[in-house]
Amino acid sequence: MIETNHVITIRGLTKSYGATSVLKGVNFTVRRGEVHALLGGNGAGKSTMIKIITGASSRNDGDIRFFDNEGRVRSETEGRAKVAVVHQELALLPHLTVAENIALPHQRRGAGLFRRVAAARHAYDALRMIDQDFAAKSLYWLVGSLSLHEGQMVEIARALSSGAELILLDEPTANLTANETERLFTVLRKLTRENGLSVVFVSHRMKEIRQIANVCTIIRGGHTVVDRQPMEELTDAGIIERMGQVAASHAPERAPRSEYRSDASAATDIITIEETGFRQELQPGTVLGVAGAPAGPAALIEALTGTARKKRWTVARAGWPDQLRSPRKAACLGAGYVTGDRAHKGVLHNLPIIDNVMASRRVTRGALLAGGSEGGECLDLLKALKVKAASVWDLPSTLSGGTQQKLLLARWLGVPSRLLVLEEPTRGVDIGTKREIYQLIRQMAASGTVIIWWSTENVELLEVCDRVIAFDTEGRCAGVLDRNDFSEEKLVTLTGMAA
Numbered sequence: 001m002i003e004t005n006h007v008i009t010i011r012g013l014t015k016s017y018g019a020t021s022v023l024k025g026v027n028f029t030v031r032r033g034e035v036h037a038l039l040g041g042n043g044a045g046k047s048t049m050i051k052i053i054t055g056a057s058s059r060n061d062g063d064i065r066f067f068d069n070e071g072r073v074r075s076e077t078e079g080r081a082k083v084a085v086v087h088q089e090l091a092l093l094p095h096l097t098v099a100e101n102i103a104l105p106h107q108r109r110g111a112g113l114f115r116r117v118a119a120a121r122h123a124y125d126a127l128r129m130i131d132q133d134f135a136a137k138s139l140y141w142l143v144g145s146l147s148l149h150e151g152q153m154v155e156i157a158r159a160l161s162s163g164a165e166l167i168l169l170d171e172p173t174a175n176l177t178a179n180e181t182e183r184l185f186t187v188l189r190k191l192t193r194e195n196g197l198s199v200v201f202v203s204h205r206m207k208e209i210r211q212i213a214n215v216c217t218i219i220r221g222g223h224t225v226v227d228r229q230p231m232e233e234l235t236d237a238g239i240i241e242r243m244g245q246v247a248a249s250h251a252p253e254r255a256p257r258s259e260y261r262s263d264a265s266a267a268t269d270i271i272t273i274e275e276t277g278f279r280q281e282l283q284p285g286t287v288l289g290v291a292g293a294p295a296g297p298a299a300l301i302e303a304l305t306g307t308a309r310k311k312r313w314t315v316a317r318a319g320w321p322d323q324l325r326s327p328r329k330a331a332c333l334g335a336g337y338v339t340g341d342r343a344h345k346g347v348l349h350n351l352p353i354i355d356n357v358m359a360s361r362r363v364t365r366g367a368l369l370a371g372g373s374e375g376g377e378c379l380d381l382l383k384a385l386k387v388k389a390a391s392v393w394d395l396p397s398t399l400s401g402g403t404q405q406k407l408l409l410a411r412w413l414g415v416p417s418r419l420l421v422l423e424e425p426t427r428g429v430d431i432g433t434k435r436e437i438y439q440l441i442r443q444m445a446a447s448g449t450v451i452i453w454w455s456t457e458n459v460e461l462l463e464v465c466d467r468v469i470a471f472d473t474e475g476r477c478a479g480v481l482d483r484n485d486f487s488e489e490k491l492v493t494l495t496g497m498a499a
């Protein structure tokens with residue numbers, strides 16, 4: 001078979017995990033020089049497909065062919081050598097530097113100093129493509145000390161500079177700001193046009209998919225339901241429908257303000273957050289959105305979760321100490337936290353689903369061992385969040401990324417808390433699940449919890465929150481918008497970031 005413009009063709013791909021069959025005969029073809037959106041709801045099998053292409057997972061059946069640029073079939077080993085991947089959950093070596101993480105996979109020769117210099121050079125050139133400033137300062141930082149979003153840039157730089165002919169990006173923009181995403185897209189457009197690079201792009205953000213992809217394939221129920229259709233032939237609604245999702249056009253039910261009665265004790269329930277020249281009083285039941293580049297929101301969140309090293313923010317509530325000194329202390333006082341770094345700080349990978357779900361309950365109840373009724377409680381929580389798991393004793397790795405996110409939310413669902421801090425809780429979840437999470441947020445607020453929610457997606461903040469605090473790119477608080485003067489333009493102006 002001679003196919004000069006194909007890089008990979010997949011026919012009849014099947015994959016089961018035990019009794020669950022995920023892929024039931026998927027077809028997928030990528031041509032040279034295209035950006036191909038691979039779409040499907042949470043759990044459709046997108047990450048599974050990507051892992052099978054790279055060889056990280058095995059397949060049960062199906063034909064995978066890689067082609068060279070003359071159209072000759074390559075062996076799978078040769079083909080895979082030309083594939084680079086950015087996994088949904090980052091895969092970096094924490095004890096090595098940024099430069100080493102980017103360059104080492106590509107360096108098989110040289111030793112000592114020469115090798116270190118060459119690695120730094122390579123890494124610098126790679127990082128510079130997406131962020132000049134970050135490239136200039138970060139080469140010798142240990143990857144373990146990076147934030148999630150910096151780690152994401154390192155992974156992307158590594159893939160872009162690998163000399164691969166096919167790059168698989170599994171939700172690469174989930175941790176990036178709008179400006180970084182824009183720069184990534186510029187590089188991708190250049191490499192596809194000039195070098196004939198092919199890109200497979202997984203994302204749930206329709207606007208982004210439209211900006212970057214030429215064609216799309218949609219998988220659903222284990223089958224390819226849309227095979228290589230040009231993006232312009234499909235509407236957003238059409239795509240969502242083919243993914244098997246309902247595009248809810250209505251904002252989630254907003255709990256009427258009166259629902260949380262302010263009685264005599266209400267004054268003591270108010271949480272005040274304060275830094276020099278800035279103060280906000282948060283009534284029980286308020287959903288406060290936090291928008292802007294990571295620096296500002298991160299400092300606020302550290303103060304709220306008891307992890308701040310520098311004292312910049314004060315968080316005050318009657319009965320609370322001056323400062324929340326540790327996450328455990330915060331949890332016991334009723335301040336919950338859902339981390340945005342799901343893979344490294346959220347999910348307990350080696351413990352079963354039940355331990356993942358019950359973790360904060362055990363801390364707040366002071367019971368470290370599983371109690372007798374936990375099994376039932378855990379099942380109820382999973383049911384409320386529509387999580388389908390074969391058993392509560394399975395490991396979280398048997399769930400898709402979006403479903404793992406639900407486990408983290410389940411930790412705080414129904415725990416009577418005063419404050420709940422959410423970091424990008426809808427990162428990497430599909431549209432249907434997003435709707436469910438918005439409902440949950442409003443529901444928890446309606447029971448009197450103050451919700452502080454950082455998101456890089458302005459639209460969702462404006463849809464769900466009562467108030468949004470915006471940080472500028474320097475990490476300073478640039479202003480606060482109230483529900484009645486919400487607008488995307490205002491938020492973009494305040495944060496200094498294109499939406």
Ligand SMILES: Nc1ncnc2c1ncn2[C@@H]1O[C@H](COP(=O)(O)OP(=O)(O)O)[C@@H](O)[C@H]1O
Nearest residue numbers: 017022042043044045046047048398399400401
């Ligand atoms: N290691 C595994 N063991 C058992 N089931 C798994 C494993 N990995 C993924 N799955 C299941 O396969 C399905 C597809 O997952 P995934 O490929 O991550 O979906 P997507 O990336 O489209 O959200 C999910 O139902 C998930 O629970």
Ligand SMILES: [Mg+2]
Nearest residue numbers: 046047088401
């Ligand atoms: Mg996935």
